[in-house]
Amino acid sequence: MKVREKMSVNPTTISPDTTVAEAFQLMREKAVRRLPVMKKEKLVGIVTLNELSKVSPSPATSLSIFEINYLLTKARIKDIIPKHMKVITIEANANIEKAAILMRENKIGGIPVMDNGKLVGIITETDIFDAFIDILGVNRPGTRIDLEVDERVGLASQITSVVAQHGMAIENLVLVEKDPQPIFELIIRVASKDTEDLVQDLKNKGFKVLDVITKG
Secondary structure (H helix, E strand, O other), rough: OHHHHEEEOOOOOOOOOEEEEEEHHHHHHHHHOEEEEEEEEEEEEEEHHHHHHHHHOOOOOOOOOOOOOHHHHEEEEEHHOOOOOOOEHHHHHHHHHHHHHHHHOOOEEEEEEEEEEEEEEEEEEEHHHHHHHHHHHOOOOOEEEEEOOOOOOOOHHHHHHHHHHOOOOOOEEEEEEEOOOEEEEEEEEEEOOOOOHHHHHHOOOOEEEEEEEEEE
């Protein structure tokens, strides 16, 4: 799955001269938590709701509401982003896994998406969650069968052969590494809710069934 399939297109943007108050207002109106900063059609930064909150006066301040509003209308985005800010971006044709790794490594919740040097979207941690839910087929009706396996060559083909013998279609198959190695959890999703015979057959053939979950 590519980033372009899950990103939000045409993201709301601001300029370095946008005031903090205007940025807050845009976030409320658009229900977003981050805004790319554009200067002459070039991406120069990104600000988040958390960053804007940090530069706003504390609720415990002695300033009046009028003084607070005055400060927010005077402070501009260019005053709060670093002069040479390195913006982490990702290409629209990158795999969704790369976006997840970038967010994890940099501890950020959203990344601007580029296509040939042009800002075309933004992808957030919520989009990543939705993508993996789709990839794993969590919301599709059927049955999830969890097996504990080792890394024997041809193991997956043996299991899929058993499933095929029962006339069932495999929705997806995921191998998760566990400790101690080389033990793995093999998660199979089949497009059927009637899997009692299949599960028993797997057990009879020596496979360790950890869990069986039917949905829908």
